[in-house]
Amino acid sequence: GAVVSQHPSWVICKSGTSVKIECRSLDFQATTMFWYRQFPKQSLMLMATSNEGSKATYEQGVEKDKFLINHASLTLSTLTVTSAHPEDSSFYICSAPDQGLDTQYFGPGTRLTVL
């Protein structure tokens, strides 16, 4: 099946710093990718929709100036957590729809810990 990768798989940073997370579709092109956040023992919550060539669409309550999304190409979307704080610590997961296989594939996730 299709593969979606994320980098890094985990990151620890100090409060106030910025962290960039990459999401790549490895064997298919994705004009749209989705970013989710998952807290312990909870389900995935959609943060934003990343669109290649246009601005991202953010869900209600998600600060667009804090979570910067750039869909640089048909295989790469990045999420930058700016001025991270401990409450931003979470598991961030991206997904990309493979229209050829008509399903959505998820990346392995990035564990962010802000000290």
Add this chain to the structure above:
Amino acid sequence: EDQVTQSPEALRLQEGESSSLNCSYTVSGLRGLFWYRQDPGKGPEFLFTLYSAGEEKEKERLKATLTKKESFLHITAPKPEDSATYLCAVQAQGNTPLVFGKGTRLSVIA
């Protein structure tokens, strides 16, 4: 508003003890219902997509079924390696994000 409710929240089975997980949904025009498996600290792994009532799909010990209001994931003779959280999600239109339920945490004891 699209909504997905999964039950039970947690399920503990003995190895070989078959059971079913439930996913009830409300959506404004279902395009697809998805089942994923998620292991701790990992992203969801795709299992099945169901599109219309009456459809069934199987993969090893798992079988997913769909009605107009709910989906079931049947697990036959489970093994300890089937222990995971099983997530159900719906999609209303193509290329839109999935709406997830809270998942069922399955533990299979040897």
